[in-house]
Amino acid sequence: MRISALAADAGLPVATVKYYLREGLLHAGTATSATQATYDAGHLRRLRLVRALLGPVGLSVQQARAVLQLVDEPGDDLYSTLGRAVSALPPAAAPPGDESDPYPRARAALTALGQVYDPDFPAVAQLEGALAAAESAGMPMSAERLAHYGRVLSDVAEFDLDRMPQEPRGAVEYTVLGTALYEPVLLALRRLAHQDAALRRLQRAE
Amino acid sequence: MRISALAADAGLPVATVKYYLREGLLHAGTATSATQATYDAGHLRRLRLVRALLGPVGLSVQQARAVLQLVDEPGDDLYSTLGRAVSALPPAAAPPGDESDPYPRARAALTALGQVYDPDFPAVAQLEGALAAAESAGMPMSAERLAHYGRVLSDVAEFDLDRMPQEPRGAVEYTVLGTALYEPVLLALRRLAHQDAALRRLQRAE
């Protein structure tokens, strides 16, 4: 399969596929000569993944590259690999600032939830940023709401972990891609659940 | 309060505040002469909201303008106002395509969840896009996972609706800003819940 066929199968211009090659989102084909290379089904699959990450998931090329690199070569430490992958996903977190307590809102929230608080984990910074944004916009998260959300999402996490593959490689792919790909689903479902619940209440009131 | 004081309080360059004025994200101050206007605490609050939407929430200027306009002047129909607000929030949904069944994955999912399926509601298109992306990336959502997520998010929706203000204006603001501001929190909590659950399992195994 040559590059034009690959591009056609993926529904992309050849120039774009070349761009992804240059940017390291797609591994090179096997060269058959100085000006020819062939691509296989793996390249097509990867291309679809790249499009999903750049499109619906909303990653930038940089972020997508970071995520894909981790999936391709997870480190020895599964735990920190997952951490690094999460930090590559938006929303970008603000840098810590070197106070003694860089993430007070996140620390308070996690402590209240009875979860570990590890300031090195990137999602902590994301949580802090999100809580600070809500607060400065005049809609702070109440402790009650935080507790409820936390409980519900622990439930989701247990469900997901029950279905995580055993071998490290598969586990990384499952967690990283699952986070990237399923989060948009989660948000859409939240919005639809609101819509559905609102509709039900409206009908009940009639 | 003049523009330089406003900008200083918000921690922004004056040029940026002017830019937001031009873009319609911030309403003009009350003019006191041809070259002077004064701003009040409302402008500062709005500025903080704008920064939250453009930063952590990740909206573009266009999207933020759309959201803010709806909060400022909600239509008569609360229901459709909320719909329009949601469609202004990312992820952007693909246009329907004029087949008979434009959102097959979303329809199947919602039917299975026992929720209303209204193809005119923008979050349906978002759900379809997210499901299609997961599928084409090689990690389709199983019916089981969909059912579980759906159940959990209905729970969130009930919680949120129980706390929705009565009057229409407040309800719009609560729902629109709540969606924009709380979704990043939700995602961060999901990631942290995964981390926490993984850690617990690791410890249990030792």
Next chain:
DNA sequence: TGTGATTAGATAGTGTTGCTCTCCAATATT
């Protein structure tokens, strides 16, 4: 064996976005 199409690889160009800078005359402030 020629002849036109295709390719890898490199470089440059494009349109959009979110600011940022500069300039101006009019007004404030000191």
Next chain:
DNA sequence: AATATTGGAGAGCAACACTATCTAATCACA
């Protein structure tokens, strides 16, 4: 009177995700 600030408008800028162009090598077919 001298200096600073403002509103308003326009241009400039860096980053981003492509997209287009070019070149020499190679291929595929007649």
